[in-house]
Amino acid sequence: MARTAEQKKARDGWLLSLPALTLLILAASGPLIIIAIYAFLTAGEYSGVIWDLSFKAWFQVLFEKDIFDGTVSLADAHLTIFWRSVRLSLLTTLLTFTFGLPTAWFIATRPLKQRALWLFLITIPFWTNLLVRTFAIMEVLRVEGILNKILTGLHIIPEPLQILYTDTAVLIGMTYVYLPLMVLPLFAAIDRFDFRLIEAGYDLYAGRLTVLRRVILPIIRPGIVAGSILVFVPSLGAYVTPRVLGGGKKMMIGNFIELQFGAGRNWPLGSALALILLLIVGIALIFYVRASASENKDG
Numbered sequence: 001m002a003r004t005a006e007q008k009k010a011r012d013g014w015l016l017s018l019p020a021l022t023l024l025i026l027a028a029s030g031p032l033i034i035i036a037i038y039a040f041l042t043a044g045e046y047s048g049v050i051w052d053l054s055f056k057a058w059f060q061v062l063f064e065k066d067i068f069d070g071t072v073s074l075a076d077a078h079l080t081i082f083w084r085s086v087r088l089s090l091l092t093t094l095l096t097f098t099f100g101l102p103t104a105w106f107i108a109t110r111p112l113k114q115r116a117l118w119l120f121l122i123t124i125p126f127w128t129n130l131l132v133r134t135f136a137i138m139e140v141l142r143v144e145g146i147l148n149k150i151l152t153g154l155h156i157i158p159e160p161l162q163i164l165y166t167d168t169a170v171l172i173g174m175t176y177v178y179l180p181l182m183v184l185p186l187f188a189a190i191d192r193f194d195f196r197l198i199e200a201g202y203d204l205y206a207g208r209l210t211v212l213r214r215v216i217l218p219i220i221r222p223g224i225v226a227g228s229i230l231v232f233v234p235s236l237g238a239y240v241t242p243r244v245l246g247g248g249k250k251m252m253i254g255n256f257i258e259l260q261f262g263a264g265r266n267w268p269l270g271s272a273l274a275l276i277l278l279l280i281v282g283i284a285l286i287f288y289v290r291a292s293a294s295e296n297k298d299g
Helices: 002-038 056-062 076-108 112-127 130-141 146-153 167-191 196-203 208-219 221-236 240-245 253-261 267-297
Strands: 063-065 072-074
Touching: 002 267, 056 063, 056 076, 056 267, 072 076, 076 112, 076 167, 076 221, 076 253, 112 167, 130 146, 130 167, 130 240, 167 221, 167 240, 196 208, 208 221, 221 267, 240 253, 253 267
Parallel strands: none
Antiparallel strands: 063 072
16 A cells, blocks of 8 residues: 555656656757767768768868878867866866855855845856846956956056957956856855864864865765866857857857857767767766765765
8 A cells, every 4th residue: 555655656756757757858858969970970061961960070180181182180279168168167166166165155154144145146247147247347357357456556557458359368267267166066065064172173184275175075974076067068159158258269168168059060070079068067967976876875
């Protein structure tokens, strides 16, 4: 009797989730299947695809053939874009953690009535369109922007710095955009932290760095991993911020994929690049799942 009731409950759960699953399959899996098919077809002359099986797009991801003598060499531009995307995403994750941990700690140690206000201030940027926020950072970083005016006014630098349209500008912009995604998971982890453990560490003659490394960081590790994934994944596929702050000169994977479906008119190559991006994101998510499973296993 109990087993029958449990089966009925499971069946009802599946029926309730059927509309959402159907929408997910049609809206997410459908386009993904199309992209996977396009990656193994031949590029059309003026965009689109020709329905002939080909692995040329995958070859073009890493290699290029000289149009004159037919020699094959590494596609340095593609590899540079891949390396820039991964490097900037990792640096963005590191910077958001560096700034996010003290911020989350500050919020979690405020009186209960004040925390809601600070969390509200952290989430305010989400109320503004990403493009607007990116243009705001652009106004700060440009040659006649606020940052250069302050630095030159204080005589810290003799002349304005050219920060805009560089990797540094893209890194600053992505750090600003994705910082709340690091702060919120860290706050959730620190909010459950038992601060008596810090007192116990000091009683055992541990210094501040030792307490941070041996007590605080291991306990809030789930928040660190969750925040890192939430920052790394969108940073890797970022399009708007690199496009505006990089000025089209400092491409990342997202911009490169868009270029193939636009001016490049090479849909199979764009599809192959999109699948590679999906693979990288999948590896990051597998790391997150394994880390979460390890935390649950350890209690």
